[in-house]
Amino acid sequence: MPQTNRLIVALDTVDLDRARSWANAVASCSGLIKLGLEFFLANGASGVRAIAGAPVFLDLKLHDIPNTVAGAVRAVLPLRPRMLTLHASGGAAMIRAACQAAVAAGTDRPLILAVTVLTSLDQAALATIGMASPPSEQVLRLGRLAVEAGADGLVCSPLEVAMLRQAFGSAIQLVVPGIRPPGAAADDQARTMTPADAVAAGADWIVVGRPITASDDPAAAAAAIAASIR
Numbered sequence: 001m002p003q004t005n006r007l008i009v010a011l012d013t014v015d016l017d018r019a020r021s022w023a024n025a026v027a028s029c030s031g032l033i034k035l036g037l038e039f040f041l042a043n044g045a046s047g048v049r050a051i052a053g054a055p056v057f058l059d060l061k062l063h064d065i066p067n068t069v070a071g072a073v074r075a076v077l078p079l080r081p082r083m084l085t086l087h088a089s090g091g092a093a094m095i096r097a098a099c100q101a102a103v104a105a106g107t108d109r110p111l112i113l114a115v116t117v118l119t120s121l122d123q124a125a126l127a128t129i130g131m132a133s134p135p136s137e138q139v140l141r142l143g144r145l146a147v148e149a150g151a152d153g154l155v156c157s158p159l160e161v162a163m164l165r166q167a168f169g170s171a172i173q174l175v176v177p178g179i180r181p182p183g184a185a186a187d188d189q190a191r192t193m194t195p196a197d198a199v200a201a202g203a204d205w206i207v208v209g210r211p212i213t214a215s216d217d218p219a220a221a222a223a224a225i226a227a228s229i230r
């Protein structure tokens, strides 16, 4: 995918008109629009089509048996998403099935990105679900599994991006949320980095939501972030 603009804007809303107006506001300074479960479950495929013209990243974080995930990938291919997420913890067979299903879209296929450990889970929370190793070890283990199974990239926190870039080199795409411009409110993000620092650490793409969508002037907020990483 030609990388002219590393900014991905997350449009987290159930409101189609609001999402459309945000998409229009940031169209000229963002590389991709990210639509997640909140938007997709409320508006479905027709909602995605209504975000006309913008290249879309569908952040659906798929996690099921291989046959079901492959079917889900095929089901969204007509929407021409440029990126699609799944949980690496679904295992190698599930990831391989998703990648094989995506190939059916030919050169237009979406990049398959794996989420390793949700950034909302700290070491204590991981222990309660039976994962004794530190989060960074688990991220690396699942990242390696996903890449070996064919994933095109990983979604990771700003704190993991340098480690993953070092482990995998330039062969994979690293997509990094938890981004806050200098001085912006952290909201519920616990571990943040500025756009420029995340790119310097190795991010191919940064994902930014509320610092843009909650701003009085989303177009100006997105333009300022895009300029800071150009």
Ligand code: C5P
Pocket (backbone or CB within 6 Å): 010, 012, 036, 117, 118, 119, 120, 155, 156, 157, 177, 178, 179, 187, 189, 207, 208, 209, 210, 211
């Ligand atoms: O508003 P904010 O900039 O925090 O939005 C970040 C976006 O990235 C949200 O859509 C959120 O769901 C997503 N995300 C995240 N952390 C992850 C994976 C995805 O914040 N580990």
